[in-house]
Amino acid sequence: MNNQTLVIYDFEILYQILTEIDEHISFNLINIKKISELNLKNENNYLIISNKKLKGFENQITINHYPIGIIKLIESINIKFLKKKYNQQSEIDLGLYKLNLNSRKIFNKDKSLDLTERESNIIIFLNNSKTPVKISKLQTEVWGHNSKLETHTVETHIYRLRKKINDIFSDSNFIKSSKLGYTI
Secondary structure (H helix, E strand, C coil): CCCCEEEECCCCCHHHHHHHHHEEEEEEEEEEEHHHCCCCCCCCEEEEEEECCCCCCCEEEECCCCCHHHHHHHHHHHHHHHHHHHHHHHHEEECCCCCCCCCCCCCCCCCCCECCCHHHHHHHHHHHCCCCHHHHHHHHHCCCCCCCCCCCCHHHHHHHHHHHHHHHCCCCCEEEECCCEEEE
16 A cells, blocks of 8 residues: 555646546545645655645645646656655654754754764664663674773763753753663
């Protein structure tokens, strides 16, 4: 079953054309006449297409040049869906934050922070761990060091990462530490 939905807003002729060729398209179609009919709360993979730009919707195509090349339009729709899917697969949900693996940025509503590859790896490893992680485990799993090495590399990286996160997001509890180890 396809989970991609193309919402056609106030563009009846386009809806009719696409329903005629629906066996050749790889997404669900919804036709609406009023924005109030739009219920995308549970929709994660949608695209709105209209002949007017809609405020508050980032994932949309506006058609204001005619005639419309249907093949080119279908290609544009498929490309938009592919980009959305790629971006969704590259983001890790961290509660109040999201980590974009492609850009190595952690962000929340309106702030973002660039991370190094090592910092991203620390966050990913801590996030995937169900229990607190000891320094020796981080040394072996994130750095690839033998756990018998005496080094403060892990503590230094954690300290700097905490400081960066606190400076940008004012969150001193993102990475917690206890006698058992580090957690997110």
